[in-house]
Amino acid sequence: MYIYKIHYKPATMIKKLKFRIGTWLLTFFFIFLYSCTPKINSFTVNKRTISANDTLQFNWDVTGHPTLLYHQRNITGPGTPDSAVVRYLEFTLVAQKNGKEAKKMIQVVTQPVNSTDSVVCATGLHGDTLIASCTKDSIRWGNNYRVVTVSSGSRRPLNVSHAGTTTLLDAAGTPSHAFEGTALNGAWRMSSLLTAAEKADMSTAAEKLSLIVTVKYETQ
Known part of the structure; x- marks a missing residue:
């Protein structure tokens, strides 16, 4: 015959029960508080750089009532014609719920149809050659900005490869x-060969190589 002994400790069990109830209440409180708070789960735009008369598409997922705000800043110089003005468009999504707000901002740049940009890449040394590689962000630039001309911005000969072409x-x-x-x-x-001065003193070797690129906005 087996005898099972049960140690019944009411005080301990009550403490454990109170602790569990307290934990559950705290969990429910945070869940309730979270459900009452506005939140921006996602906020995206299909282009980050555009030209005049272009179209933007925004997508968002929020908890609360959404409002999209717009603000524009113009970057100009003395005598800059309107066609050459660079405009920074700031779109702020505001989610409101129970008197509270959540905000997130996306900046879109409006470039002139014809403009100049640069490609700047950090270098690495391979033998007697400086090699630099980097990527122009497709989200930032999209596919509408097309290269017209490219020139060396480093005051040295550059062997350049891009889109299956080398020059x-x-x-x-x-x-x-x-x-x-x-x-x-x-x-x-x-890529660029080290100069005689750089070979004599490697501390003078260029840390970056750069290109000056003229581009044109073309609608597809």
């Missing part, structure tokens, strides 16, 4: 049409 740019900064019609976004690769 040599001179140190004088002579514009090349080798990449004309290709999208500005995507991977760029530059």
